[in-house]
Amino acid sequence: MKHTLSVLVENKPGVLTRIAALFARRGFNIDSLAVGETEDPSLSRMTIAVDAQDSPLEQVTKQLHKLINVIKITDLDPATSVERELVLMKVKAGSETRAEIMQIVEVFRGKIVDVSPGAFVVEVTGNREKIDAMLKLVRPFGLLELVRTGRIAMGRGSAKL
Amino acid sequence: MNAARALLEALKREGVDTVFGFPGGTIIPIYDALYDFDIDNILVRHEQGAAHAADGYARASGKVGVCIATSGPGATNLVTGIANAYLDSVPMVAITGQVRSGLIGTDAFQEADISGITLPIVKHSYLVQRAEDLPAIIHEAFYIASTGRPGPVLVDIPSDLQLAEIDYDADRAQKLDLPGYKPTVKGHPKQIRTAALALAEAERPVIFAGGGVITANASEELRELALYAHIPVTTSLTGIGSFPEDHDLSLGMLGMHGTQYANYAITNCDLIFGIGVRFDDRVTGRLETFAPGATIVHVDIDPAEISKNVAVDIPIVGDAKRVLAGLLTEIKKHSPSPDRHLPWMEQVAAWKRAHPMTVRQDESEELLPEYVVQKIWEVTKGEAIICTEVGQNQMWAAQYYLVKHPRRFITSGGLGTMGFGFPAAIGAKLARPDLTVIDIAGDGSFQMTLQEMATAVNYGLNVKVCILNNQYLGMVRQWQELFWDKRYSATCMVCQPDFVKLAEAYGAEGYRATRPDEVEEVLRVALSSDAPAIIDFRVKREANVYPMVPAGGSIDQMLVGEDL
Numbered sequence: 001m002k003h004t005l006s007v008l009v010e011n012k013p014g015v016l017t018r019i020a021a022l023f024a025r026r027g028f029n030i031d032s033l034a035v036g037e038t039e040d041p042s043l044s045r046m047t048i049a050v051d052a053q054d055s056p057l058e059q060v061t062k063q064l065h066k067l068i069n070v071i072k073i074t075d076l077d078p079a080t081s082v083e084r085e086l087v088l089m090k091v092k093a094g095s096e097t098r099a100e101i102m103q104i105v106e107v108f109r110g111k112i113v114d115v116s117p118g119a120f121v122v123e124v125t126g127n128r129e130k131i132d133a134m135l136k137l138v139r140p141f142g143l144l145e146l147v148r149t150g151r152i153a154m155g156r157g158s159a160k161l
Numbered sequence: 162m163n164a165a166r167a168l169l170e171a172l173k174r175e176g177v178d179t180v181f182g183f184p185g186g187t188i189i190p191i192y193d194a195l196y197d198f199d200i201d202n203i204l205v206r207h208e209q210g211a212a213h214a215a216d217g218y219a220r221a222s223g224k225v226g227v228c229i230a231t232s233g234p235g236a237t238n239l240v241t242g243i244a245n246a247y248l249d250s251v252p253m254v255a256i257t258g259q260v261r262s263g264l265i266g267t268d269a270f271q272e273a274d275i276s277g278i279t280l281p282i283v284k285h286s287y288l289v290q291r292a293e294d295l296p297a298i299i300h301e302a303f304y305i306a307s308t309g310r311p312g313p314v315l316v317d318i319p320s321d322l323q324l325a326e327i328d329y330d331a332d333r334a335q336k337l338d339l340p341g342y343k344p345t346v347k348g349h350p351k352q353i354r355t356a357a358l359a360l361a362e363a364e365r366p367v368i369f370a371g372g373g374v375i376t377a378n379a380s381e382e383l384r385e386l387a388l389y390a391h392i393p394v395t396t397s398l399t400g401i402g403s404f405p406e407d408h409d410l411s412l413g414m415l416g417m418h419g420t421q422y423a424n425y426a427i428t429n430c431d432l433i434f435g436i437g438v439r440f441d442d443r444v445t446g447r448l449e450t451f452a453p454g455a456t457i458v459h460v461d462i463d464p465a466e467i468s469k470n471v472a473v474d475i476p477i478v479g480d481a482k483r484v485l486a487g488l489l490t491e492i493k494k495h496s497p498s499p500d501r502h503l504p505w506m507e508q509v510a511a512w513k514r515a516h517p518m519t520v521r522q523d524e525s526e527e528l529l530p531e532y533v534v535q536k537i538w539e540v541t542k543g544e545a546i547i548c549t550e551v552g553q554n555q556m557w558a559a560q561y562y563l564v565k566h567p568r569r570f571i572t573s574g575g576l577g578t579m580g581f582g583f584p585a586a587i588g589a590k591l592a593r594p595d596l597t598v599i600d601i602a603g604d605g606s607f608q609m610t611l612q613e614m615a616t617a618v619n620y621g622l623n624v625k626v627c628i629l630n631n632q633y634l635g636m637v638r639q640w641q642e643l644f645w646d647k648r649y650s651a652t653c654m655v656c657q658p659d660f661v662k663l664a665e666a667y668g669a670e671g672y673r674a675t676r677p678d679e680v681e682e683v684l685r686v687a688l689s690s691d692a693p694a695i696i697d698f699r700v701k702r703e704a705n706v707y708p709m710v711p712a713g714g715s716i717d718q719m720l721v722g723e724d725l
Binding site for chain 2: 009010013014017018021025059062063065066067068069070071
């Protein structure tokens, strides 16, 4: 079961280590983790994507709550939240494939941010499904390098987490 | 004022008068400030001793224990003691020196990443980065260590920061800024009402009390509840002393080496009222057969303990003392009749009569370890602080020393640290100089931290080490006997020091008893002296601890040996 946890923490050294260590100790593999300052610079928000059964995840969540630097944890429901990921991909692009790749990038509302004789660097933003779909189309051309920011997510509506 | 001095001022404000420590290069500034400061440093002989002594001090007094070590090996020597305090939820602040800021991360001399090493075994930790933060960090550390579910907090301080001059504003330093730390102490009123009704209506209730009751100073409330609602009480190992074990309603300890009647009662009850416990595997045995018909009420201050091991029907998150007080008020509204569960109480009494914990010492036979424990109990009238090591000695102490008061049974429950008892006894004696303090030890465990005898002699701390000497690592040997075809691999320790001479070499007193008729006399003589002492009880070598639930078995399926 895929979960997206939004974790509000104090912006202090060592917090990331403490959180990552808790997941590791319980044998969870974190699919992705994105962290950055919030609207309040003394706080950071982490978006942690993890594949776990509900009951062990509940135990980890309780353990996370016990960390002194953790302020709030929300398990975001995909139905009521938006999620995005930014991906950079380096795609092999020769003279005969360039046009086709550009078309795909267009369809996915991506951007070509670097062009060189043999390759494009493409930037694309979206949810998991969109990114996966685009990757599937681009792979046959030769995917040289892939970098992902990891998921970030936010609840819909005016409520503040 | 330099930060080292400000640290001591902050300690003083937290009520600290005694710390346990061992100096070294990177902690010299703090020791220099201690030189003419009004806090006593107990100079241990190994940093592990400092951590365990601080632990024993904390458990005996209810205050926060403080230990101090230098960077590198000094800090790593604290690790076992920190883990021990973490597993048993003991309030402790461990202060370590660190190499100076500019050298961190360079593998400098005596550098160890102690905050990294201790990450999974601390409640919280600090690597101090700005000297002016130090006093506030100390106050935060004490607050975190002692509130909620207590635990150890590490404060790692680079040596240059200890020396830095800071503006110390004592009042500002005490203003806490902990937005992510708000322990729930007040139990949910609706849950308390539900639990009170369940308790009043239960036909076969049992109270299962743990260390949390002692931590919360809730023994009086527990006693009141048990007596008012007339419910038998069993305790975990660390819960020993939360309810007077000489009381009719006491079932003693449950679990792997618990009494038969406690294990039968838990297995057959219709309601467990668990408070300040964590349903540890040594208590529950096989989870599938643990209390199969029982409604489980679980009171704990740590929400992560609820339904961790057993599924809980009525959870209450809160402080044991406050929850018990609320529960008493609620249950009185139902005024449960004392004979509502008469058949159950008769059944429990019948189990007690049928399977008593009796010592069968034949005066002409070899000395039995449980006989020694029973004699210690008689001679001290059950009023001493008992510290234990780990293994058979610990279980015999738990079974046969009937503890009457909280904070008088100090044992390494969660981590099971051999070598804990003796330094813990030193800490306990400093916390309670008015009480007799005894370490019930094994010959194996005692040899792990016996160097602290120099500390006891140094400070004139009257601690008696009673070694139940079987020249074996007895508990492992017992397992090998019962489950490993008597292949006594690495458990026979015949080569050992002459403990009487050892005591004398340290300037303490040494005694020995080998026959049952010598035990009481030796104890009386030893206890009449003010000096620390070792008493070497030469006990039956292959004595076993019974009852015993084999690992992973159901707790009502006990091995009872020949004599029970």
